[in-house]
Amino acid sequence: MNIILEFLNFRHVAMELFIAFAPLVLFFAYMQHRSLRLPRSYVLRLLKGVILSYVGLVLFLQGVTQGFLPAGTEIGRIIGGAPWRWALVPLGFFFGLAATAAEPAVRVLAIEMEKASGGSVGQKPVLVTLSLGVGIFVALAMFKLLAGISILWFVVPGYVLALVMTRFSTPSFISAAFDAGGVATGPMTVTFVMAIALGAAGALEGRDAVADGFGLIALVALAPILSVMALGILYSRKRSG
Incomplete structure (x- = not known):
């Protein structure tokens, strides 16, 4: 249960990735308003991709932090x-x-x-x-x-x-x-x-x-x-x- 709770506590990772994603999304929105004028269907597909990428990266990085880092360190310590x-x-x-x-x-x-x-x-x-x-x-x-x-x-x-x-x-x-x-x-x-x-x-x-x-x-x-x-x-x- 503690392991599950630690994995679910990904607010820090989610905030870091939000800060990284936000400037890119805002810049695209500005360029879309100013000059790009891309079709609405294309913009919707792009937003779906951004959301999926964000959620996937949050889960991936959280899993890496909670799983791979401790496991790798322990494997190296035992073999060493x-x-x-x-x-x-x-x-x-x-x-x-x-x-x-x-x-x-x-x-x-x-x-x-x-x-x-x-x-x-x-x-x-x-x-x-x-x-x-x-x-x-x-x-x-x-x-x-x-x-x-x-x-x-x-x-x-x-x-x-x-x-x-x-x-x-x-x-x-x-x-x-x-x-x-x-x-x-x-x-x-x-x-x-x-x-x-x-x-x-x-x-x-x-x-x-x-x-x-x-x-x-x-x-x-x-x-x-x-x-x-x-x-x-x-x-x-x-x-x-």
């Missing part, structure tokens, strides 16, 4: 204190893969890339590439945490490689790649995967939850950049071949 703590590496790959595949913003990016490319770049290759890339880098982040390696050994070479890859990828894929870096770091990844890393860092001897637990999101943001540009290089070679 166990003799088989190295299981965090394959589990990190699985969690990163699953969280990215479930990320709504990633699916929107895949849909928009397919539309912008006229169907030449399908949703499925983009989604699979992003999910695999994030999974690999989450596994690297868990390895970094267990081995006590500085994040600089991963971030600096990673961004150098990203800059080198811009020489071989197409401009459209380069732009999409850097957008994908922000898209993949959504609520699913931040609340669950990062919570696992922080829980594990707190349980491991000689590790600091702040210095060693954080930094995972930087690697997650790097993964889609490299993944999408690698996909762009493959597509460009396929066309030239």
Whole structure:
């Protein structure tokens, strides 16, 4: 019963999202009155979409806060204190893969890339590439945490490689790649995967939850950049071949 009451107490999340939604709705209403003059049926459909998005986001973020954060922290703490703590590496790959595949913003990016490319770049290759890339880098982040390696050994070479890859990828894929870096770091990844890393860092001897637990999101943001540009290089070679 307490769990149900905690979940239903979402006034704080609802107010935060209302503050975020209100300026967008007011700006649209102003532009509709001033110049857009869109048909009434279109405006009604848009308002329905806004209401559904608002309700869905409130429920989603409340569920993430009440469920994923505590669960992720507890999972990380248990595994980090166990003799088989190295299981965090394959589990990190699985969690990163699953969280990215479930990320709504990633699916929107895949849909928009397919539309912008006229169907030449399908949703499925983009989604699979992003999910695999994030999974690999989450596994690297868990390895970094267990081995006590500085994040600089991963971030600096990673961004150098990203800059080198811009020489071989197409401009459209380069732009999409850097957008994908922000898209993949959504609520699913931040609340669950990062919570696992922080829980594990707190349980491991000689590790600091702040210095060693954080930094995972930087690697997650790097993964889609490299993944999408690698996909762009493959597509460009396929066309030239």
